[in-house]
Structure formats: structure tokens, C-alpha cells
Amino acid sequence: MTTQTITRMQAAGPPRRLSRFGQWADRHFKWLLVAPAVLLILALSIYPLLFSLVVSFINYDFQVPGHAFVGLKNFERVVFDPVARWSLFLTAWLSAISVAIEFVLGLLVALTMVKSFPGRGVIMSILIVPLFISPVIVGQAWTLLLQRPFGPTNYLLTQLLGQEVTIGWMTERPWLYISLIVADVWQWTPFMFVILLAGLTAIPPNLYEAAELDGVSAWQAFWAITLPHLAPMMLLALTFRLLDAIRMFDTIFIMTGGGPGTQTYTASYYLYTVGFTQFHLSQATAGSWLFLIFTAFVVTLLVRRLLKTEPV
């Protein structure tokens, strides 16, 4: 303690005596601070979660009166519903393909943008714009581009290829999947790019300088320096993006409406349809729990891998 501090303390006089409440508040201050947040979490997360667990074991259907206990019936309905199984498969398939493409494109763009060049700031700003657009708007925009007879895509392809193109981008296989993937990739590649760019800029430049002095080629430098240093960020980006991708709903809702048939039902779209088109809320809730368990399994694997990753 400095002399100056002591002088100031003397000038300020003795500290005021705390009241009984003040003393109690002082002792439990940390708990008082976290209490509002805890109460909010309990009210807004834990209670609904527990309630949804209850709902998944009872009848909660707007067309069937009463809330009788039905055991595992709601889960059984989901498990034995071929549409549910298909939607889960499609979710995994679409997410994997979309995220893989977004990762590769994001990495390429990040590698391109890591070095400074004129106009880099403007290009980066333009590149990340899709991130700020609502997925519903993205779906609508791509619908306007692809939907026949008004969308210009087939016309442009016809002009480019010199022969008439009549693709049903949102009604014919495999084009409808390609359309959905393209829309997703367009919106979310910038996410990968931003995360990977942050990882790239964090790699110490002296490593590359040393490698250059040793006569290491660019490709070798990528394999030996960039990739190992970027690996944790890659896994982070993949984890975050995959978690988001498996919830794919908005673009499907707008672009294909789940069709034709049930060909573009993802898990989220399936649950929405069961819950809010058919009003079988307990079945939708049971399905949500099953989906949560599936998601938790994937997340646990990824997070474990993420935690194990050590910087080189």
C-alpha cells in the first residue's frame, strides 16, 4: 500500500457499518448475481424441456381430447414412420454434402483472402453479406431465380448452352437437391470463410518465412504448417456449421414445401409438419427428443474431437 493511498484512506474516513441485510448481501453476493440468470434459464429452458418430456409420453393432440398416458406410443409412431426415417437420412445426407462444399469453398476463399491486396476489404464485405440475410429470404430469392416459368435460370442456361433447358429445379430429382444445396452453400460458405480466415491470420508468419528460407514449396507449407495450425479452427467451423445445417428448414419450407411427395422432408420439416400442420404435438415432441438424442450423439463426437485437438 502506498503512502498516498493511506493518506487518501484517512481523508475518506472509516468505512460505513453495513446493515444486517447489507452484511447478508455481501456474504451471498455471488449468488445474488447469478440468481436472475438461473431463474430465467429455469423458467425458459428447463421447465419447457421437462414439460416436453412429459408431453412425449401423453396424448397431446388437438384432435383427440384428453391427455392420457400413452407410454412409448408417440416414439413408436415416429420410429415406424417411413417419412421420419427418410427425413433423418436426408438431413444427414444434405448436411454432410452442404457442409463439405461450404468447407472447401470457404477454405479456398480464406486462403485467397489471407494476403492483402487492393480492394480486399470491399470484396470481404460483399462476401459476407449472405450471412446477414434471413434463410427465408434466401429461399425466396433462389425460388425467384429457379422457379419456372418466371425464373431466369433456364433461360440463361439455354442461351449459354445453345439448346433448350427445361429443368424443374424444385420438382425434379436430382435438381431439387442441387438447388437446396446451392442455396445453403451460397448463404453459409461465408461463415466457413470468416472462421477459417481468422484461423489463418493467427498462424505466426515467421513459420512461413523459415519454410521459405528452407526452400519449402507452397504446397508443402500448406500441408506442414497451415493445415496443422488451422485444424482446430477447421473442426470448430465444421462443428458449428454442421449443428446448424442439421436444422435445415427455412429454405425447404420456401423452395420445395417438402415435396415432391416427401422427397425433401428434413427432420426439422418433418417435425414441423407433424406438429403444426397435423397438430400431433405429442408425436412431434417425441420426434424432437429422438432428434435431440441423435444430434447430441453427433455433437459429443465432434466436441470430444475438438477438445482433444492440441495446437502444434
Next chain:
Amino acid sequence: MNDSERRDFQAGLESEVDAFLKGESTRRTFITRFGQMTGMLAVSGPVLGMMTDWAVAQQKLELADPASPLGQAQALALKASTEGPADGSAFRATKAAKQFPGVTINMTSEAGLQALDPRNFSGPMWEQLTGTKMNVVELSNPDQYSKAVAEHIAGSRAYDVLDISPAWTPSLADGGVIAPLDEFITKYMNMKDFEDFHPLYKALPTYKGKIWGFFDDGDIFALYYRKDIFEDPKMMEAYQAKFNGKLEAPKTWAEYNQIAQFITDQMAPKTYGAGHFRKAGSPGNQFDFLQQFRANGGKLFGDDMKAGLVSDAGVATLTSMVASNAASIPGNNELDAVSLWAAFLTGKVAMIYSWPPTGRMAGNYSQSATAINFIPQSQIAGKVGYAVVPGNPEHAVGYNKALAADSANLEASYLFMQWVTSPEVSLARVMLPYALRDPYRISHYKSDLYGGLFPGAKEYLINLNNSANVGLLDPIMPGAQDYFLSLDRMCTAVWAGADPKASLETAATEWNETTDRLGVESQKAFYTEFLKLPGATAENTVEKLGLAVKL
């Protein structure tokens, strides 16, 4: 205190004292500021609430130019409410509602265009006439039912008047969500006004012998076609030469497909023969299938309540619909109702069948409202003919105004329902340019004022009436949305190349699962009730029952 403790104490004291002297936040100032912030949040809630209430409050009554047909209809609605005739339902309701000044009626409405009428016209007018406060609660389509049921379960008394699809009447009536109107009707309504509902719609809110609402939206499908193309001498001549018949509005689905293909062959890519809203999730598939299937003699359910989809009628219907698609504009299977309107209004399509706003849009009347200006201006105004859909047209959805059983103001709410659906007031409402409510009373179809809205409006009204005479109702029973969803999936799967018979079988399996889930006997009882309604099948249309309205 040992040395170590002393060091820790001094270090802690030093940092605390330094922070105090520097004016940094202490726990006390933190708590004070936190309390201030919490208080501000607590105050801001009601303030924001008041601002929101102000923003979504009832608009001022919007009235049209008094010289226009709409302006005259609105003046008549006001006159009927204030001056009578004294035995008119509008007058009686207005007079009786003055017993309830200051009462607030919470009315649900589908969000968006549907809510404009109660916000801009009928709501403010009722407020002005009676002193009752109108609160329009805009909900998305699924929420119109889920919220109504949820609020009923919670006993919150959140709603007084519910806008519901007739298909929901049995579920909501049996669930105690809506109340029967019979007592109030006896007390307040002029039964002559009740008889003014077109027979297809009059019985529609009836379930188990009671009346559970007032019908409020004549959503009958009708055929709209390009008269100029059908009356073009060259086209007529070519058609005569090819098919040895007259080019005129089709009366059968085979004719429809033939004409559609003929026009496409003759005029594409400028104009195609037909267009349909076939996008997945767009309700065009289910409605079209239901109307053609039943017109082809199909039965929805057998005596054992097994789905009757897998039948010759089912295969014939899907085959015909596939042929229609092939004769239609490219991208037909990707169109929703609005895109189809755009294609028709811009002259790309020669025939469509759809909801009644099609006629008003084709006449460029709807587009006079800014709310509807997302629809392109009609390039075919004055060139549109109206006809009944081949076979039997579908009455696709519609709306009932139903009384929430939990309402704290049952009588006041009922009176609003009676007034808003009364002949004079409902006429003014279905004439609003932005209206999605379509004519449903005989007096609407006969109205000279409506007939003066746009060139051809009289023929349009006559055709809506004629369509209702032979119209078919959507199934009105629990599980309707499940049955509809299966049809939509089935149709779109077929459009994508699936085998029609296999798709019918899949849909039938889903229908049977739905029936089993809801109880076979219970569903059978609901279906039996439904079959009693005029228009439930092609064999008991209004016309076949001898109830047809001739204008």
C-alpha cells in the same frame, strides 16, 4: 493473522481502496445501478406495450368514394345498421350491442390480407356504431386453431370470435372450444336473413343438429378462361377441323385436357392452354384431386371407413391431372396460387380454375388496393369468360365465424358476428378490393352494386352462384388436415414420376392410419354427419337436392 494472511488482506484491501478512490464500481454502486436498470426495464415493458397497442390499434374507418359501387354498398351497410329495416339482422344486432358499451371483442383473423377488413372496415364501423372495442388478433393459419385450442385448455378467455375453417367445426365443437349459436339466433336473427345464405353454405356450420358459426367466405372454385382466344375465328376453325366440335368452355375433364393441349399446340410459347397450382404444400393438389375424384364417382371412405382412394376413380383422376399438367405452362408443377394468378393475368395461360378473387383480379379491380399491388396488373381485363369447373367444383376451405365458448362476452360477440355477416354488411365486405372474403349470400350474387364493380362482374357473380349449385365441400371432420396432407404428398409424388396406383395406395395407408388414430367408430360418426350436408358428394349437390338457386 500470519504473514501470508496479512499479505492477502493487504493486497485485497489495497485493490478495493484503490478502486474506491478511483471512482470505480463497487458492489454497492453495481447493485444500485442494477436496480435502476431493472426498474427501467420494468417500466419500459408497459411503455412498449402501450406503443404496440397504439401501433396495432384499430384504424379509422376507411370508406370508399360515396359515388362508387363500393361507397354505396358501405352507405347501405351503415343505413341498415342505424336506420333499419327494424327487423333486419344488422339493425337488431347494432341496437342490442349498445347494451355492451366499452366491451372489448378479441377476434382472431388470419394474418395479412384477411385481417385488413376487420382492421380497416368492419371493426372500426362496429366500434363507431356500438362503442364496442374490436381487437383483431392476427394469427398464422395453423395458429388459428392451435392457439384457439391452447387458450381454451388454459382457460385464458383470450378470444371471443374465431375465424375457422369449416373442416375444424366438429373438432372444436366436441372439444368445447366453440359454442352453438342456436339460442342467440332465435333471440336476435331475422330468419329471412338466414335463408339468404346460398344453400351450399347455409348448412355448412351445422353439426349434430346445432349451428356452430356463420359462414363467411364463399371459396368456390370456378373456371376462368380467355374469351378472346376461345372466340378467335382462326382458333375456332382449327379446333373444329381437328376435333369436329366447338371451341367453348369445357364441360368434362377430357374436354378440358383436349382444349388445353390444343391451345398450347397452337399458341405456345406466347400462351399456354392451362395452368394449375401444383407446388407441394400449395393446396391446389388436394382440392383438385377431391373435386375430380368425387366427380368421377369416387367415394372418400367405404362403409368400414377404409379409404376409398385406391379405385378406378382414383387412377382416372390422377391420370387426367397428369394429362392436364402436360398440356400446361412449363413449370406448372412449381406454381403456387399467386404465381398462377400472375401467369393468368399476364396472358401466359388461357384457362385456370381457382378461388373467386381470380375474377376480381382479372378485372383489375383488386389491384386498385395498395395491399394487393404485389399482383401484376391484369393484361386480360375484359377478355375473361367464366364457367363452372368441369364436373363439380370444389368449395376450397372457406371460413366460418365461430363463437369462442370461453368468451367473457358471449352475447356481445355473437351480436358482432350476426352484424358482420348480415346481408348488407357482408356485401360491403366482399366488395372491398383487398377482400379475400368472397360472395356467399344469394343477395350478394344478385347485387347490382357488386355487378357494377368491374366489366363482367354480373356474369362473374352468376357463375359463382352456378358453381355453388353443383359445388362439393371439403371433408368436414377431424383429421381433415391429415387427409389433405396425404393427398398433397400423393399428387406431388405422381407429378415427379411416381406410379399413380402405388401413390394412391400409400395415401390410402396414411388415411387409414389417421382414421385408426382418431378412432374408426368416432370418425365414422363424423363422416356420417358430413354426408348429410348438401355438397358432401357429387350425388347430393345443392342442384341434385332440388335446392339450386336460379338467378
